Amino acid sequence: xxxxxxxxxxxxxxxxxxxxxxxxxxxxxxxxxxxxxxxxxxxxxxxxxxxxxxxxxxxxxxxxxxxxxxxxxxxxxxxxxxxxxxxxxxxxxxxxxxxxxxxxxxxxxxxxxxxxxxxxxxxxxxxxxxxxxxxxxxxx
Amino acid sequence: xxxxxxxxxxxxxxxxxxxxxxxxxxxxxxxxxxxxxxxxxxxxxxxxxxxxxxxxxxxxxxxxxxxxxxxxxxxxxxxxxxxxxxxxxxxxxxxxxxxxxxxxxxxxxxxxxxxxxxxxxxxxxxxxxxxxxxxxxxxxxxxxxxxxxxxxxxxxxxxxxxxxxxxxxxxxxxxxxxxxxxxxxxxxxxxxxxxxxxxxxxxxxxxxxxxxxxxxxxxxxxxxxxxxxxxxxxxxxxxxxxxxxxxxxxxxxxxxxxxxxxxxxxxxxxxxxxxxxxxxxxxxxxxxxxxxxxxxxxxxxxxxxxxxxxxxxxxxxxxxxxxxxxxxxxxxxxxxxxxxxxxxxxxxxxxxxxxxxxxxxxxxxxxxxxxxxxxxxxxxxxxxxxxxxxxxxxxxxxxxxxxxxxxxxxxxxxx
Numbered sequence: 001x002x003x004x005x006x007x008x009x010x011x012x013x014x015x016x017x018x019x020x021x022x023x024x025x026x027x028x029x030x031x032x033x034x035x036x037x038x039x040x041x042x043x044x045x046x047x048x049x050x051x052x053x054x055x056x057x058x059x060x061x062x063x064x065x066x067x068x069x070x071x072x073x074x075x076x077x078x079x080x081x082x083x084x085x086x087x088x089x090x091x092x093x094x095x096x097x098x099x100x101x102x103x104x105x106x107x108x109x110x111x112x113x114x115x116x117x118x119x120x121x122x123x124x125x126x127x128x129x130x131x132x133x134x135x136x137x138x139x140x
Numbered sequence: 141x142x143x144x145x146x147x148x149x150x151x152x153x154x155x156x157x158x159x160x161x162x163x164x165x166x167x168x169x170x171x172x173x174x175x176x177x178x179x180x181x182x183x184x185x186x187x188x189x190x191x192x193x194x195x196x197x198x199x200x201x202x203x204x205x206x207x208x209x210x211x212x213x214x215x216x217x218x219x220x221x222x223x224x225x226x227x228x229x230x231x232x233x234x235x236x237x238x239x240x241x242x243x244x245x246x247x248x249x250x251x252x253x254x255x256x257x258x259x260x261x262x263x264x265x266x267x268x269x270x271x272x273x274x275x276x277x278x279x280x281x282x283x284x285x286x287x288x289x290x291x292x293x294x295x296x297x298x299x300x301x302x303x304x305x306x307x308x309x310x311x312x313x314x315x316x317x318x319x320x321x322x323x324x325x326x327x328x329x330x331x332x333x334x335x336x337x338x339x340x341x342x343x344x345x346x347x348x349x350x351x352x353x354x355x356x357x358x359x360x361x362x363x364x365x366x367x368x369x370x371x372x373x374x375x376x377x378x379x380x381x382x383x384x385x386x387x388x389x390x391x392x393x394x395x396x397x398x399x400x401x402x403x404x405x406x407x408x409x410x411x412x413x414x415x416x417x418x419x420x421x422x423x424x425x426x427x428x429x430x431x432x433x434x435x436x437x438x439x440x441x442x443x444x445x446x447x448x449x450x451x452x453x454x455x456x457x458x459x460x461x462x463x464x465x466x467x468x469x470x471x472x473x474x475x476x477x478x479x480x481x482x483x484x485x486x487x488x489x490x491x492x493x494x495x496x497x498x499x500x501x502x503x504x505x506x507x508x509x510x511x512x513x514x515x516x517x518x519x520x521x522x523x524x525x526x527x528x529x530x531x532x533x534x535x536x537x538x539x540x541x542x543x544x545x546x547x548x549x550x551x552x553x554x555x
Contacts, residue, residue, distance in 0.1 A: 011174050035195060066277065066297020067194060073299075074195035092174040093297070099170045100299050103163055104200050 008086070008114025008135040011095035012102060016084035016110050017140065020123040021055040023047050028064030029071040029094070038080035056125040057082035058116050062091030072097030076109050084110040084127045086119070086137060112137060143172050144179045152307055160210030164306035171300050177311035185214050185268055186305035187261045189277030189297055191221035191248055192503060193241045201299060202247040205306065212252040213308035217261040219278045220443075221245040222504045225257070226473055226497040232505045245498075253305070257498035258472035260371070260443040262289060265474075270393055273316055275304035279378035280371070280442045280520065286385035288370045290393035292316050295384045315385055319403075321394060323387045325351055326407035329360030331415050337537045340369040341519040342418035344376025345425075348383050350411055357401040359389040368445055375442050376519035425522040425535035428513050430550050432534070435512025437492075437541045438501045440470035441521040448538075449479055455539060456491045461546035463492045468506065473497040492545055502528045515541045515550055 025046060027033070032042035038053030052075075062068065072094055075081035081101075085094060090113050098111045110127045112135040119125065123139050130136035151157055152165040172180060190198065222241040224230045233241065249255055256264055261276070262284050268274050268291040276282050276293040285291040294314040296304060304310045314320055327347055333339055339362070347356045356377070364370055370388070377383035387395035395401035439452070452469070461467065476497050479485050485495065501507055502525040507514060515534040516522050522535045534550040544551050 011170065066189075066295065066300075069298035069300070070194040070198055073197040073201075077195075077197050077200075090174045090176070092171050092300075095174040096167060096171055096298065096300050099167050100201055101197065103167065104197065104204060 005136055005138045006114055007130060008112040008137055010133065010135045011090065011111040011113060012098040012108060013129060013133060014084070014108030014110035015128045016056065017124065017126045018054050018056045018083040020058050020119050020121055020125045021050060021052060022116070022119055022121045023057070023059040026059055026061045026063035029068035029075070029097070030065040033071055033075060035071055035074050035078060035080060038075065052082045053080045055082050056084045056086060056127065058086045058119050060116070061087055061089040062094045066093050068093045069097040069100065073101040073104070076101035076107050077105050081109055084112065086112045086114060086116060086127070088116045089113065110135065143169065143177060145169070149180055149309065158209040160205040160208030161306055163205065163208060164210070164303040167299065168303045168307055168309060168311070172311035175311055175313045177313040179312050180309040181273055181312045181316060183214055183275050183304055183308060183310045184272045185266060185274045186212065186216040186301055187219060187274070187276040187278060187281055188216060188248060188253060188301045188305060189219040190302055191218055191245045191257065193222050193244050199240055199244050199247065202244065202251065205302070206247060206250050210251050210306050212305040214305060215266050216253045216305040217256040217258070217264060217266045218248050218253050219257070219281070220259050220499045220503065221257055222499060224496055224498045224506070226476065230496060230506050231499065251306070256472060256474065258443045259500065260445065260472055263443065263445050263472055263475060273310065275301055275310045277301040280375035282384050283374035283378045283386065284371055286315055287374055287387065287392050288367055295382070321385060322355065322403040322405065323357030323395070323401040324354035324407060325356050325409045325411065326402070327356055327358045327411050327413055329358065329413050333362050333415065335362040335364055335369065337369060337372060337517060338422055339418060340364065340373040341376050342422045343413060344373035345380050345421040345519055346413055346417055347386060348377035348379060348381030351377070351381050351383055353382060354408065355385050355387070356383060357387045357389065357395065357398065357407065359398055361388045361391060363391065366447055368448055371442055372519065379520045379523045422535060425519060425533065427526065427532050428534050428550065430552055432513050433549050434465050434515055434544050435509040436465060436507050436514045437467040437545045438470070438507070438514050438516045438521055439467065439518070439538065439541060441500055441502065441516070441518040444469050444471040444475065446475050446478060449475070449484070452538060453484060453488065455542050456488060456493060459542045459546050461491050461542060463490065464548055465492055465545040466494050466508070467492045467542070467545050468494045468496050468501050470496045470500045505529070507531065513550065515544050517541055
């Protein structure tokens with residue numbers, strides 16, 4: 001069964017597939033993620049104990065310290081990062097982390113800004129490059 | 141609207157000025173698009189918060205820029221690292237931790253950055269001027285530059301501060317633009333408040349908590365004794381919140397009047413701050429009661445200024461604490477060199493004084509007894525140290541801290 005496609009803007013272009021992990025609250029990667037495992041360790045976050053590795057991480061926005069750029073880049077290097085990230089609002093801090101990881105390690109973890117309503121945790125999501133470098137997000 | 145790049149930007153982007161400049165410009169362009177900037181602007185200086193080791197990616201990034209011939213294009217200062225290069229025995233690390241931590245600091249020097257290793261670059265000869273466009277990392281430095289000096293920076297950080305330094309450019313958005321520096325939420329202090337150090341910390345804590353992403357205007361703040369009190373206010377506000385700029389009416393340079401701070405508009409919200417609010421905010425900084433045994437004192441977060449040293453040293457001579465409770469004082473290496481040149485620190489070790497340069501006692505392993513109580517005059521240190529290094533904290537002003545060191549236990553409000 002194929003859900004309705006939606007288009008978005010890439011902060012960092014790439015393609016990825018994986019199960020959605022939808023966070024109702026923004027998560028700061030710095031202080032919020034264990035970079036060795038991808039576990040969510042922020043005790044004030046409702047998804048405490050979840051794991052982001054290999055997921056399509058869906059959340060309203062990024063949050064917090066600019067050190068989140070480093071944590072995301074390091075997680076991408078270690079393979080504990082999400083397969084892709086979908087945000088409702090642009091986040092320059094995560095964008096920098098993703099582009100630095102691509103520069104250093106040639107790993108393109110797509111980071112998309114688009115409407116996130118209708119995506120629930122566990123949906124299998126595919127992110128692909130569409131026409132005019134748009135991001136195509138679909139349920140598969 | 142697309143991002144407009146000038147000929148110099150294009151030249152860097154296309155690799156005509158080396159691969160490091162190309163990479164830095166590419167990252168900067170991605171960032172500029174993410175913040176919806178229309179163009180880039182020239183900066184006069186940068187402050188890089190990249191010397192704390194967060195993992196291999198931090199070091200790989202700097203090494204790659206060095207390989208690509210990277211060189212900063214503007215005067216660029218460095219924030220603290222994980223290691224005190226001036227006092228190598230002070231930081232306790234395994235070799236596996238020490239090697240990359242030291243390499244990260246040195247690698248930044250190879251890019252042409254200045255070996256300042258201080259979170260208070262505004263105390264150095266690289267202090268910017270009013271109205272200058274800069275790209276600074278480190279939250280206390282950012283809020284100080286914007287608020288106390290009237291220089292213009294956004295909250296830059298990891299990687300992007302260095303990309304600005306390598307390219308000499310920053311996205312034209314946010315606080316770089318005058319129209320975005322308008323105060324939005326008005327904090328009114330009531331009651332005749334004395335300009336104590338603690339007052340400025342307390343106001344900072346509340347302003348940080350309640351401003352959200354809006355720019356605060358503070359009215360009713362008594363004239364500060366010196367800029368160190370404004371440093372403490374800003375550092376506290378940038379700890380409990382994301383404050384990058386505050387206006388203090390009649391005190392800071394873009395707030396000669398309330399109207400100027402608000403750009404002639406009405407505030408979106410007014411919040412009163414009472415003495416009780418301040419007392420409450422300060423009380424929350426201490427996790428232990430008065431009278432408990434003290435393991436150490438930590439001063440100088442943000443880094444102790446020369447003027448603060450000139451207040452501390454006579455106090456140490458007067459109170460004459462023994463060596464039992466170490467008094468760590470974090471400071472910039474330039475300030476330390478000046479004190480040493482003047483012979484000001486001679487004999488001070490007998491009072492337990494341990495100067496720390498290039499780093500800070502809450503980001504690395506310096507304090508001997510992490511199971512104990514540490515007293516500090518810093519709202520920022522009190523907030524972060526329990527999570528970072530596991531200590532319990534008592535907050536008090538500088539004099540309370542020194543008297544407590546002498547007593548070996550927490551005493552506050554001593555005559």
